[in-house]
Amino acid sequence: MDVISSIQGVVWGPVMLVLLFGTHVFLTLRTRVIQRYVFKGIKLSVTPDKEASGDVSGFGALATALAATIGTGNIVGVATAIASGGPGAVFWVWLTGCFGMASKYGEAILAIKYRVRGKDGGLIGGPMYALERGLKQKWLGILFALFAGCACFGIGNGTQGNSISSMVQDTFGVSPYITGVVLTILTGIVIIGGVKSIARVCEKLVPFMAGFYIIGCIIILILNHDFVWPAVKTIVTSAFTPRAAGGGFVGATVMMAIRFGIARGLFTNEAGLGSAPIVDAAAATRNSVRQGLIAMTGVFWDTIIVCALTGLVLVSSILKNPESLAGLTGGALSSAAFASIPVVGPIVLTVGLICFAWSTILGWSYYGERCWVYLCGQKAIMPFRIIYTLVVFVGSVMTLDAVWGIADILNACMAFPNLIALLGLSGVIVAETKKYLFSDNMDGWSDDEIPVVDK
Helix, strand or coil, X not given: CHHHHHHHHHHCCHHHHHHHHHHHHHHHHHCCCHHHHHHHXXXXXXXXXXXXXXXXXXXXXXXXXXXXXXXXXXXXXXXXXXXXXXXXXXXXXXXXXXXXXXXXXXXXXXXXXXXXXXXXXXEECCHHHHHHHHCCCHHHHHHHHHHHHHHHHHHHHHXXXXXXXXXXXXXXXXXXXXXXXXXXXXXXXXXXXXXXXXXXXXXXXXXXXXXXXXXXXXXXHHHCHHHHHHHHHHHHHHCCCXXXXXXXXXXXXXXXXXXXXXXXXXXXXXXXXXXCXXXXXXXXXXXXXXXXXXXXXXXXXXXXXXHHHHHHHHHHHHHHCHHHHCCCCHHHHHHHHHHCCCCHHHHHHHHHHHHHHHHHHHXXXXXXXXXXXXXXXXXXXXXXXXXXXXXXXXXXXXXXXXXXXXXXXXXXXXXXXXXXXXXHCHHHHHHHHHHHCCCCCCCCCCCCCCCECCC
């Protein structure tokens, strides 16, 4: 763990923070603040384009991406940020999301622009193809696929299964082995059908789990109403001034708040990570900008709404019960904060965490599969699905403290080549935006040829 922590400190040091947040700001400026079109993106996401062809609908791609991004990071990740960086970290999580929408938009545009068609007829894309076909740097594409292909077993699978089994055991007293078997069977049934099966499940699961969690958080905030505004002020002031230990919070510097806020922000919304565009490439869309706007809304829902509500619930609960919540970190802080609200709190946390974690397992299964197809071809699909399904059980019954740290490191390793693609191809993102959005040609059809590859 000491070695892992040391590596984390390097990969999530000032260079990564500046590169990640700088890319978000750079693309925000280059796209003339594309975030102002977020509600247009929401409208597009719920308006099916029946004329466009693809493996999944635009909303199906968004739901699958949200399934992968709205995970334990939205609950445990925010709690970890608060415990390590103080309440000010919540502000930086939120701000990362605000600017990160521009990167998510750009990622989806590149995914559509440079996607290819596999020999099985399916649409394939993501940062590896943008790096290979757009920047002509295949070696970077291979690196991204390798990092993501390994990361999916940790961040997207083992850690999520472990979170579910631990929560079910603590809440209902069910053995992790029983939970692991049930999870493994359910996961295998869904992912064996590929992206279409995953998207169908996610289209139903994501609206339910997000809606349930949001309503639950609002109820808790109503019960905590006397501490909500003080929580807002604490979050904002702590983002720019060092905070001494006390009042239920640990001491934290501004740099700690920034570091853990941005790192947790990426972990929760994955803007700049390069994972979500893998499924965006399979979307039925007539042009890249339409899917870019739809994809951008994923960060809005994940961070601007869900993470912000989680942060307010946690900080207001700490202010309300400083003695009982002082010194707690991560999952323990989440459990104690939600449990401090009778009846409603534990139910919201348990159901939310189970749904969030399982949906992440489903979404990341497709990300990992596409990366291994890029590296090894179609022959990798079935072995990957079998191994991925078995890892669900392994993760459910093992202690995975080190895996969380390794997942954090792999996140950074994935982000580097993806951010290079975003910066190097920013001119393409701007050109596509001008061609369709700024020219009022959102219904226009792309004339890009989709090549067929032997994969």
